[in-house]
Amino acid sequence: DAGITQSPRYKITETGRQVTLMCHQTWSHSYMFWYRQDLGHGLRLIYYSAAADITDKGEVPDGYVVSRSKTENFPLTLESATRSQTSVYFCASSESGTGDEQYFGPGTRLTVT
């Protein structure tokens, strides 16, 4: 499918488990982003990547790990899930840097029990 996809769309996991959220884009966009959306906070940036093998922390990176070995993929891993990481996670991509439109995936709703 063309565009940006996320998997799984819904996930329930237990506290302490490792979980990986997948993000795939077909445009060969250089920039990719991970956000979490929580009521009253809007979207907060977790990690971003300017190119393959270039990643950096955003506003709320603690407890998360990312990698980007290929331009089209940008997985987000929760190393040891906590209840506070229950959220909706959005992946986004943009062709270039500052000022460019970001294209968002449909989101992954993660529940940590």
Place this chain on the structure above:
Amino acid sequence: AQSVTQPDIHITVSEGASLELRCNYSYGATPYLFWYVQSPGQGLQLLLKYFSGDTLVQGIKGFEAEFKRSQSSFNLRKPSVHWSDAAEYFCAVGEGWGKLQFGAGTQVVVTP
């Protein structure tokens, strides 16, 4: 550090009435400003953006926004709301490396 404030958490508007959503930002230079819309259960879609030039920006779905430097505002407007405009709206300011700083969002409810 820059910030984005959307003072209205929730707005109810009648179908056919006008809509204005407020956005205030804190940023040292002329910012890149965006409005995104999120329909229920969906990702975000860009409505419009402002970088420079004409301070009145036209977007998709009949929306427009006006940049006012003196008020540090970038308010979104639509002259006549349709039921399909019920959604959550986010204002955002662009940072370096393509990052976006989002406001907390305004939920718009449209009544018949």
